[in-house]
Amino acid sequence: MPALVSKSLRDYRRSLIRWTIGIGAFFTLYLSFYPNISENQEIYGPQALAKFPGAMRDLMGGMEDFTSGIGYLSSVVYQLFGPMLFIACAMILGNRAIAQPEESGTLELTVTLPVDRRRLVFERFVALVLGLLAVTVATFLLAWALSAVADMGVAFGRILAAHTGVFLLALLCGTLSLAVGAATGHKGLAMAVVGVVAVGGYIVETMGKNVDWISWLRWVSPFHYYLDGEPLYQGFPVGNYLVLAGATVVLLLTAILAFDRRDVGV
Template sequence: MAVDTAARTPTPAPADRNGARADGTRLPVARWVLREQRRSLTLWAISLAAITAMYLAFYPSMATDEMEAVMAGLPEALMSGMGWDRIATGSGYLESTIYGLLAPALLLVFGIAAGARLLAGHEEDGSLELEGTAPVSRRQLLLERFAALTFGLFVLCAALGVATLVLAPALGMEVTSGNILAATLGLWLFVLAMATVSFAVGAATGRRALALGVGAGLAVFAYMADTIGEMMAGGDWLSTISPFGWYLGGDPLTQGVDGAGYALLAGLVVVALLAGLLRFERRDLGV
């Protein structure tokens, strides 16, 4: 039975294994997390692209004179609040269906849940223990898991963005590719910011439910504040403090990248991440 007694003494790995090592050990944590997520990421990407395609396919039937007449009869505040005032234009339709509603809603569900799970969830269920006691620093562990979160959301946003890029011109939506890219970038930053808050709360506390709650709460606040701000007279400030406003307030589908808004979103990501890291490096794990 004692087949491997000789192998006990640590010996340098053979040269060919060294080659595999150098390649296979770069970002081992992030790779593993993404590997675990590969099925769900694939399904989500396909679903998001399909939903986007489905909605865009309705656009030709919406962009008619009759539809504009129907819309004209609705209250103005509601129209502008929901972004329906421009629904018959390509960019307006894209914003009120995909970029301003379905995409953020679905991506937030994925992103906030993933953010809460990737540290706090795995810490609570104990599966972080072997990783945390391996020769990996807490900082590396956290940053690699964050990288996996970022990359996962990037893949999903890319799937959605590519579907839009391909279909919008085909359906005559008259939105430039540059603006679609700008809006997709904003979408990614917005969802990433909310997911990062959830991730950071989980990193700071180790409590998955709390991380979920804070992430979801902030996302709901962001959406509500922006929507109410648009509808209410003198409510501009609500949109100004809302991360959702930072994303869509500058009308990226017609105006391109909103430098200030996007910078605020990126800043929120960095601040949340650093705060989470600071606490994660000091606290007890798995208690």
Template sequence: MLKNIFLKSIHDYRWATLWWSIGVSLTSALIVAIYPDYSKAGNELNELFNNPAMKAFVGEIVDITTPEGFLTMEGYNLFFPVLIIIFSVMLGTAFVSGEEKEGTLEMLTATPVSRASIIAQKCSALFILTIFLGFIFFISITIGAIIINMDVSIVNITNISIHLALLGLVFGCLSLFIGSITGVKSYSIGVPASIALISYLLNAFSSSITLFDTLKYLSPFYYYIDKNPLIHGLNPWHTITLISIVTILALVSLFTFKNRNLT
């Protein structure tokens, strides 16, 4: 067994991360590969996505024949966020409530390592693995775009990949926090999943439902995709907001785990 908790956490999920990376790479390559067919479809697709119901999901990008519109609709709007959120929540659940259920967390707390150090190292492992998967999204889309001569800014692919990783970390840290409070694995999965769904719907339908337009500022998805970083670059305030949410959740996870009775 590795003595360093951070390295052990990464070591334990090295194969899962590898298979996720392969899956993400293949999926991203497939999406990019079908773009030439979409770009030839012209007005037929644009008319479809100009439908008010569809625009709720597409947002400001309605021309799916452009590289940015295509990548947003087929990947960054929903599909890629779902993948990275599932991955990060899986890790956040496994690192605390999963280990508590298996009895290994109690063994860790019996060692000379402080509880604060335990949760800090596990949180660091969550950060590294989620950011790594975000990098896999970036490199897969970038290489695919270069191969098919897709006219899209590499800088802006970087920008939206940063937001994608941060979005995953928001819900991964939320899972870690729920596990630190309750120690119940089903809560660590169910609560972040429910909040992610509600957050997505709040932002997706904010243009058509007045109440949602007011509440969209509570949604991490708003800060992730509003003003589309794939086109306009990073909005510093949105990036700072996502980083702040991740930081707060990590800190409260540390505090609650440090003070909770595990017996």
């Protein structure tokens, strides 16, 4: 493993452990509620959820049925809260690649070393991928085990498909954070951009299904390529996931070119 990648992963170690514990606690908490919810059809069944305002149901992915295992996972865990936690993790890791060390003054020392700038950005990206992948694998295994214990009846492959989508969505946002940081050197701006893209993209994707004047924006929302394929119901939406992966590559190339041409004060 390249030295810069291994050093970055060592620097990220405590953060990755905390994020794994935090996201794991989220999965444990919410999946522990399922047995009680599944027994209360009159409160959480389709007829009860249909009484909620349409806008609220749209924001929560339709809220069709909390009492089925797949409906609960889709609406409560993999619709909004789970992806946003992963996006926050990836955004912070992306910021730590370039923007944070530049603002703290440590990046100037790094770029004086005999390391090509393009290689520096790429290896920091590799560390981002590996770190986020470690969190994803650990939480996937936990989610699968908890769903099996709760007898949710959701196939291993469907949970894997959903978790893969969350990983790709978060990786795109983390790479966006890296790219903005590489282009500007400001971690606050990078966080703001990712926040707007993530929150705005989610609102556009969920509300755009029933609001005509913003429906066209769904095609530029990263959430569209995660949610539209319904991985828990349909399995791997290969085309959509390739779009997320392709957009990530474009952002990585943008980050490399922007940082290679920018003065960082040395």
